[in-house]
Amino acid sequence: MGRQLLAISLAIIGFLGTIVICALPMWKVSAFVGANIVTAQVFWEGLWMNCVMQSTGQMQCKAFDSVLALSQDLQATRALISVSIAVSVVSIGLTVIGARCTNFYREDHHAKAKIGILAGVGYIIAGLLCLIAVSWSAYTIIVGFYNTLATTVSRGELGASIYVGWVAGFLLVLGGSIFISSYSNSC
Numbered sequence: 732m733g734r735q736l737l738a739i740s741l742a743i744i745g746f747l748g749t750i751v752i753c754a755l756p757m758w759k760v761s762a763f764v765g766a767n768i769v770t771a772q773v774f775w776e777g778l779w780m781n782c783v784m785q786s787t788g789q790m791q792c793k794a795f796d797s798v799l800a801l802s803q804d805l806q807a808t809r810a811l812i813s814v815s816i817a818v819s820v821v822s823i824g825l826t827v828i829g830a831r832c833t834n835f836y837r838e839d840h841h842a843k844a845k846i847g848i849l850a851g852v853g854y855i856i857a858g859l860l861c862l863i864a865v866s867w868s869a870y871t872i873i874v875g876f877y878n879t880l881a882t883t884v885s886r887g888e889l890g891a892s893i894y895v896g897w898v899a900g901f902l903l904v905l906g907g908s909i910f911i912s913s914y915s916n917s918c
Contacts (some may be wrong), residue, residue, distance in 0.1 A: 732831050734913040735847075740825055742854045742906030746819040749861050749898025753812045754790060756782045759872050767877035775890065778809050804871050811864035819903065822853030826910070829868045844914045851911035858903030865896030 752758075753901055754778025775782040795801060801809075810853040828835040829847030836843040876886050 734909055735830050735832065736908045738851070738908075738910035738913065739830065741905070741909065742819070742822070742903045743825075744868075745858060745861075745899045745902030745904075746816070746823065747855075748895050749812065749815055749819065749857070752861075752865070752892040752896040752899065753778060753816060755890045755892050756780050759831075759887035760869055760890040761887055773845055774887075775893065776887065778805065778812060789874060804867060805911060808864045808868050811860050815860035815903075816895035818853050818857040818860065822850045822857060822907075824852060825850035831913075840843070847914050848911050851907040851909075851914075852905030854903050854910065856907075858900045858905075861896055861903060865900060869893050885905065 737810075754777075756775045756779070759776040759779065761772075761774035772786070775783045775784070780792045781793045784790045798806065809863070825846055829835055829843055829850050831847075836846070872887055872889055872893075876888065907917055
């Protein structure tokens, strides 16, 4: 039961990290390239909005107006992160039923183990979806940074959400794997 609690904890932390990266506009941060180091604005881009922070500390954000006006990679990233969160929610529900520390299906150990394994597989799928989305966005940002045709204004660096997303995806995969391994002799 200790391994299951560890797995659940890791998966919940990964799930919360996925929610954080979905909400925060820190996927792409403006890069300071060239001779002008002193700038008055920092631009942040996220899945749902763009933000600009002035040197005075004031920050303004604007949500994207149209889904169709977004680039295809941003639309795909939005979808992958949203599906990852949805799969995590379903997996948490299955965990409540399938964990050994709960009273659901107390007499039917075989059914409880199958539900638990299904929850672990759900966490792994959610983690892989998160990792794919974050890695795809990181690739797009890096390619845009090294694009010789891009202006210095449009260049960006990896934001904090990319790094948090990699950790969240890894924790979901690790938590799901440990959760499945806790049922290794039950089926």
